[in-house]
Each structure stands twice: as structure tokens, then as C-alpha cells.
Amino acid sequence: MAEVTVGVLALQGDVREHLAALTGAGATAVAVRRPEELERVDGLVVPGGESTTISKLAEAFDLLDPIRKRIGAGLPVYGSCAGMIMLATEVLDGRPDQQSFGGIEMTVRRNAFGRQVDSFEAPVELAGVPGPSFHAVFIRAPWVERVADGVQVLGRVTEGPGAGRIVAVRQGNVVATAFHPELTGDRRLHRWFVDLVRGATDGPGQHRFAE
Numbered sequence: 315m316a317e318v319t320v321g322v323l324a325l326q327g328d329v330r331e332h333l334a335a336l337t338g339a340g341a342t343a344v345a346v347r348r349p350e351e352l353e354r355v356d357g358l359v360v361p362g363g364e365s366t367t368i369s370k371l372a373e374a375f376d377l378l379d380p381i382r383k384r385i386g387a388g389l390p391v392y393g394s395c396a397g398m399i400m401l402a403t404e405v406l407d408g409r410p411d412q413q414s415f416g417g418i419e420m421t422v423r424r425n426a427f428g429r430q431v432d433s434f435e436a437p438v439e440l441a442g443v444p445g446p447s448f449h450a451v452f453i454r455a456p457w458v459e460r461v462a463d464g465v466q467v468l469g470r471v472t473e474g475p476g477a478g479r480i481v482a483v484r485q486g487n488v489v490a491t492a493f494h495p496e497l498t499g500d501r502r503l504h505r506w507f508v509d510l511v512r513g514a515t516d517g518p519g520q521h522r523f524a525e
């Protein structure tokens with residue numbers, strides 16, 4: 315199987331958990347803090363954490379535009395929770411100066427499930443990922459309020475206060491979930507993403523556009 319290097323944006327958030335999950339899924343996993351490090355990866359994970367902080371640090375570390383450009387050139391990217399927010403073209407309830415990388419034409423609402431359900435767990439089935447429902451962990455999670463044509467809805471909350479809400483999406487090579495598979499032992503999503511990276515990579519630094 316082709317070896318692929320997947321970066322984890324290491325500015326803030328649950329970086330270590332994603333690095334471990336990617337290693338477990340068969341990729342070479344590296345932390346990305348500088349533009350030079352970004353150039354070497356075949357795929358990128360934007361972790362959960364705090365999107366306002368990740369946004370500020372991405373600007374301070376000169377990563378905002380390089381990441382936008384690589385996404386535009388077809389880089390496979392997966393974002394969980396705050397990472398989902400960073401991949402949205404429109405963010406509701408964000409800070410006025412909050413920036414995102416874009417990549418998925420969608421509107422997300424930060425902290426959407428509200429205070430009473432700051433954190434909760436619910437089963438979520440993901441289209442394209444075989445096996446039983448994910449035991450999805452939501453922590454001050456966003457939900458997706460609108461998707462443009464061309465954005466595939468991969469999963470919705472099936473139970474509880476947010477039942478029916480979209481919490482997993484894909485547009486081309488860019489994938490996002492409102493929940494955190496990196497916090498559970500379930501590696502199916504990371505394996506699926508590593509396969510997506512393999513499929514998109516013809517050689518180091520070469521990326522095709524998604525089907």
C-alpha cells in the first residue's frame with residue numbers, strides 16, 4: 315500500500331489524539347506548524363479545540379493562505395469539531411474577526427447544541443464507512459445549518475436534542491465531522507480518510523481533484 319504522510323495542524327486542540335489515530339490507521343503522521351511542514355504532507359487533519367484560537371494562530375503562523383491554497387489545489391483535509399468550523403465557508407455565532415480555511419460550502423453554527431447539552435454522545439451512521447453506527451462524542455459542537463449543492467451529507471444525529479441535525483459532510487476531498495472520533499478507539503474514520511489520501515496522491519506532493 316502506498317505510504318502517505320498526513321499532517322495534523324498543531325496550533326491548538328487535540329493534536330496528539332489525531333496523530334495517534336492516524337498512526338493507528340497506517341499513515342505517517344506529522345505535526346504541522348509552519349508553511350514548510352505543510353508542503354510535505356499528502357493530507358491534513360484540523361483537530362478539535364477552539365476555532366477562534368486556531369483561526370488567530372493560523373494567521374499569526376502564516377498558515378491561513380497556504381492552507382487555503384492547498385485546499386483549492388485538492389489537498390485531502392479532515393476536520394473534527396473546531397476543525398469542521400475551520401473548513402466552513404460561513405460560520406454563525408463566531409467572533410467577528412474569525413477566519414476559516416473554507417473547503418466545504420456550508421454554514422455551520424458554533425456551540426449549536428446549546429448549554430444544556432454542552433457535551434453528549436449519540437449514535438451516528440456515516441455514509442460510506444461500513445460497520446455499526448459511530449459512538450459519536452460531541453463537545454460544544456457545531457452543527458451544519460446549510461449545505462450547497464455538491465456537498466454530500468454523510469451523517470446526522472439520530473437521537474436526543476439535536477436529532478436530525480447534519481454532523482458529517484464531504485465536498486470533494488474535504489471531510490468534516492462535528493464529533494470527535496479521535497477521542498474513541500474507533501479508527502474507522504481515520505482509516506477511511508487515510509484511504510482517501512492514498513487515492514488522491516499520485517506521488518509526493520501530487521494531488522488529483524476528487525471525482
Ligand SMILES: NC(=O)CC[C@H](N)C(=O)O
Pocket residue numbers: 361362363364365366394395396397399424425453454455456
Ligand atoms: N470540541 C470542539 O472542538 C469545540 C469547538 C468550539 N466550540 C469552537 O467553537 O471552536
